[in-house]
Amino acid sequence: MSERRSVSTVRVRYAETDQMGVVYHANYLVYMEEGRTRMMAELGLPYHELERAGWALVVRKAEVRYRAGARYGDEVLVRTRVERLGGASILLRYELERSADGTLLATGSTELACVDLKDPARAPTMLPEHLRSGLS
Amino acid sequence: MSERRSVSTVRVRYAETDQMGVVYHANYLVYMEEGRTRMMAELGLPYHELERAGWALVVRKAEVRYRAGARYGDEVLVRTRVERLGGASILLRYELERSADGTLLATGSTELACVDLKDPARAPTMLPEHLRSGLS
């Protein structure tokens, strides 16, 4: 099995900085979401179509380790890869670096559970087959 | 008819500042929404109950004039008042000031249209009677 990977870029917005002069820490979770959005689009399974089909990928756990602060105007490279693929969940891992000089900004992971949008509070449901096979 | 007014307070969060060291300008719209949320709760018509009942108040126009920058840790006073009450829309006006010294931070307004959540794209619907009478 070849490992599934994806690379996307995000340009830091002024709105995303805080008074310390760097990107506010919660926004790295948004950048990581940009990473998985891009990965799914590359697989031919855009996330908004997954939702229209009645499923959602809900974040069950998120973790970020901050290494260096991204700054306004920086282009950030988001590397996303599938670390583990379960029946009803996915573990993704991310590396964020500054494009200009390759500085590692942050690493992180999210565990996503697949739920049925008709009842999001219910137990996770099996990942749709085309998503499973696309990701593996 | 006595004019309908409401006062609420917001504490500036670190997340809301930007690298200029003041609150990012778009966040004043969020503070203004806090103002109208509080006004509706005081009227006994919390906005989340309005939505549960099938209506929404959609922002059709917003305007903010910035006077001075709010800073992290500031308590901001949001004064909200009904400026005009139409059949299917409301015009609210806001004044934001720093509690500590009364500095005027911003003034603004929002025009809200009442829509039927079963079809939000449709033309505005009449304001529910209890909302109209509460606001007037």
Add this chain to the structure above:
Amino acid sequence: MSERRSVSTVRVRYAETDQMGVVYHANYLVYMEEGRTRMMAELGLPYHELERAGWALVVRKAEVRYRAGARYGDEVLVRTRVERLGGASILLRYELERSADGTLLATGSTELACVDLKDPARAPTMLPEHLRSGLS
């Protein structure tokens, strides 16, 4: 004088939606900022360099008129143009439309004052000459 214009695109993020299923209204101000950021980069005067040189463009007034809701996954076209160029301020006007079908989503404007970052509370300062000539 040919009118100065710029076009940029923004992809709607999940983080930018709200429970009504459309982009939260304050985020259009962020999209408009993406528009002027792009315009300035095209002029060879990236905003982060302006700040490094000791100036800032501070929003003094903002206005948005909402026409239709942008949705998650939409590509939004932001057209930015200089409407008025004063000695110490700029009035920009924006049109946002959904790329896929040309639907007009919002129109808006921002008035920006040029301030000296060594003392942002002071009166506006003259626009740097290369910015003035670039924008006009």
Add this chain to the structure above:
Amino acid sequence: MSERRSVSTVRVRYAETDQMGVVYHANYLVYMEEGRTRMMAELGLPYHELERAGWALVVRKAEVRYRAGARYGDEVLVRTRVERLGGASILLRYELERSADGTLLATGSTELACVDLKDPARAPTMLPEHLRSGLS
């Protein structure tokens, strides 16, 4: 040593929801920050004063485990406690629950390093003594 704890409340804003109808996952980090801001204020060491004195607490690691979705209008209780206090860093742990029914919404932690604002990129500096003694 009695364990240091603090409890604060946050009211969910419309701006914080996403199209799934619950609070967008990154915003739990903002709620957790509200928890530590309150804890520091209770200690008589408001965070904005710490920054004015030349220090900052920078997030080095953050982790959130999501249990149930907070909804617009919910009051969220944020319980914050010091889990570990090092020479130059603090580990805080958080529990978020819905006030109305005690439902556990999320648990999480942040590791904060104390840095010297004159050079935030430098190695962590020792926690100021009054902060150390207040937290322990």
